[in-house]
Amino acid sequence: MKTRTLTIGALALGASALLAPTTFAAAYNAGVAAAGFDAEQAQTGVNLHPYAELRNLRDTGIFTLYVDVMKQGQESPAHSFQCRTPELATRAQFRCDGDFQTDEPGAYFVRARAGSIQAGDYFNGNSRYPGQQDSATLTLAEPEAPVDDLIIDAFGGASRYEGLHQNLLGGWTDDDGSLQSDQVSNGALRLISGGGGYWYSVLATDTCFDASPYTHLKLSLSASQRADLSLSLHTRDDSCATRQGASQTVNLTVEPGAQEVLIPLQDFQLADLSKVHALVADHLQSGVEYDIANISLVSRDDNGDGDGDDNGDPGDPQINDEFTANQGQWYSRRQPNGAVDFGAADAAAGDNAALSLLFPGNPDLNSGDNASPYYASEVGYNQKTHYGRYETRVRFASCSPGEEAVNGIFIYDNDGTDKNGNGLADNTEIDIELLCGEPNILWLTTWTDYGGDSENQFRKKSRAIDMATGAYRETPAGMEGTYETVPAGALPNIGLADFPRADTYYTVGFDWHTDRIRWYIKLDGKEVTLWDMRDAAMVPQRPAIFMLNLWHSPWHWFDYGPADYPAANAEMKVDYYRFTPF
Helix, strand or coil, rough: CCCCCCCCCCCCCHHHCCCCCCHHHHCCCCCEEEEEEECCCCCCCCCEEEEEEECCCCCCCCEEEEEEEEEEECCCCCEEEEEEEECCCCEEEEEEECCCCCCCCCEEEEEEEECCCCCCEECCCCCCCCEEEEEECCCEECCCCCCEEEEEEECCCCCHHHHHHHCCCCCEECCCCCCEEEEEEEEEEEEEEEEHHHHHHEECCCCEEECCCEEEEEEEEEECCCCCEEEEEEEECCCCCCCEEEEECCEEECCCEEEEEEEEEHHHHHCCHHHHEEEEEEEECCCCEEEEEEEEEEEECCCCCCCCCCCCCCCCCCEEECCCCCCCEEECCCCCCCCEEEECCCCCCCEEEEEEEECCCCCCCCCCCCCHHHEEEEEEEECCEEEEEEEEEEEEECCCCCCCCCCEEEEECCCCCCCCCCCCCEEEEEEEEEEEECEEEEEEEEEEEEEEEECEEEEEEEEEECCCCCCCECCCCCCCCCCEEEEEEECCCCCCCCCCCCCCCCEEEEEECCEEEEEHHHHHECCCCEECCCHHHHHHCEEEEEEEEEECCCCCCCCEECECCCCCCCEEEEEEEEEEEC
16 A cells, blocks of 8 residues: 655744643634545545644634544554644634545545644534544545557558548548548558648447547658648537537647657547547648558556656656745745745645745836836746656736736746757747736747847747636747737636636646647646647757746736736745656
């Protein structure tokens, strides 16, 4: 059985603070307000996050929460931890969080007891907040058995494709004469378009194909030159009798040389994967030779991050900073009246400590005053990192609607050199940004170049997501040297009308690969892809430093209107930063 223990809230006390158990129990009272699991999944082998909440009912004092994870039918705890509070004001509430992971299925519950700083000195509480409380049980099942890969077509011979027009599932596959050429050779299907052509492969001829056991579409692609290609899934109606329509398209940039592509099926944004009819490729560029091989549906967890790569389990993070203190690994800067505080007390943080970035408000300043990241409250990791997973748990700063401050979570490096010889300084930057004046819009951006003869010369690609509706805008193709974005689709798994809540931490991050970047957010314990950006030319290649900052923008980015300087202080808090190399 694998277990991990996290103990938070440790506090060193002087002798004068220690009271005899009987005196302490007589003078104070405290109770357990809640106990349970913040479960990511109800199966073995995943982190279940047990927690308990204590409420001080009578007076100020220092209290301890004793927490046991119990397995039904067993007397001894499967896991135990405890948290000691700072001195609480009357009726204040304190949360104690831990980690629990097991490979043993069964029913588990959390037992929490309120007590003093003296071990075993427990309080009775009252009827509303008892001294001991057991949570509801959580039944952990064995992980589901993996589903075998399903090969749609491997293009093993020209006769089957060009004669029978059948894939390996027995479905019809053809271009209906829309392309200049579609021929099979050397285990690949070569497609050449004169413009406007398409190709399709039917997965279920007379009924629906159930793709729900699978998580990704896998295929091998190459092209005679760098070119674009679009894929979509066509569906049938509820009765599976007639064709209904097409999914959201997934746009790919294909390079010369064979490359394996894994596309999460959720990117096609189908509400019901059980009614798939066919796979369709279109928007092929005129005159380009595309080779498609080894098309499969796969179900895999890969490295456990849900992004579908083949890197395997990356293991424990190489960097895991809980921001309890700065031991020289971070540089920091702030303007007068701003603040950077490592180890700021916050009961909502996993270890009761967070990094606080305070940006100073001033009602006397105007829109253009102290604008740009130069005036930020900022920290940066002193060691450059490269490809890998970057994850933070953050509570975004807020401000009035007419004001603006940028919450920045990003990597950055630009030394002014131009190693790729395109006339622009190379710029390594991958951003997650939220502006407090337009808080429902989450900005995701990748930069490969910035600066040259003019600082306005750059290459970037952005997606701006309305977290309330899931609708998003993107940089249009060919406009990477502008700030232009156009409507480009909607995410079906996003609908956070109150995003971001001022009292809530959100776990966000990105996976930086050599040829793609995938941004994600964790909602209700599940990782949701925000953007799987597969334009390899727009992926930065040089190592960079990880940074967090908070600064004033004189403009709203989404509606392009001017923005006031914040009148009141704005504070961004970060619970942790984790980096896992690929």
